[in-house]
Amino acid sequence: MSNRIRIAFCVAVFLASAILISGQATDPFFSIPLEQREPLSKRLGSYVEANKAGKWDNLYDIVSDAGRGGVNRKTFVAAMKSAHGSDFAQDPDLLEFKSDRTEKNDEGYDIYGCGKARREGMMFNGIAVLHTVFEHNDWFFTGWSFTGFPNEPCTALSNAKWQPFSRPKWNKPMEEIANFKSQGQPFHVDAPR
Secondary structure (H helix, E strand, O other): OHHHHHHHHHHHHHHHHHHHHHHHHHOOOOOOOHHHHHHHHHHHHHHHHHHHHOOHHHHHOOEOHHHHOOOOHHHHHHHHHHHEOOOOEOOOEEEEEEEEEEEEEOOEEEEEEEEEEEEOOEEEEEEEEEEEEEEOOEEEEEEEEEOOOOOOOHHHHHOOOOOOOOOOOOOOOOHHHHHHHHOOOOOOOOOOO
16 A cells, blocks of 8 residues: 555656646746736736837836836936837837746846847847836836847747846846936037038
8 A cells, every 4th residue: 555655646746746847838927926927917018018109108107116217207208219219219119029938137037038129110039038026016127128139039938948148137227218318418509600
């Protein structure tokens, strides 16, 4: 009888391990507390939609304190418009993002997945990373970027051992905000005589 119990125990451990591993493989938010996964997924959808539609006023409401860099809504919207023009753009517009995995990084989590973006009419696809933090009792985003240049193909995510080349630091303002701030205030130039 004890052999049967041992075999049953081993089978149960094996099945539990298989379920745990398959959960990790199928749930991109596996490392997030269970009760926070659905709210994060919804906020992520709002973040991508605001980027895609260029609704910078809406994006302001879901960008983290660090990502905003201390700027008010008006300055944030101006910075985003400056960086995301249709004829000239400093930064690409995030159009789509399909989550694949989430890893702890800094004070929050990096969400890796397949991203699609457009910059000045050119389309880009590849592995992208978004950073999220839980603050003010909700999920906020500090920014996003492709993981490498040239863009890594999304098919690389099918390898469970895939790792990014480097892990960005997210304790600073989004690039659009930092670049806008570094441009400084406009100054007066006299017209030629």
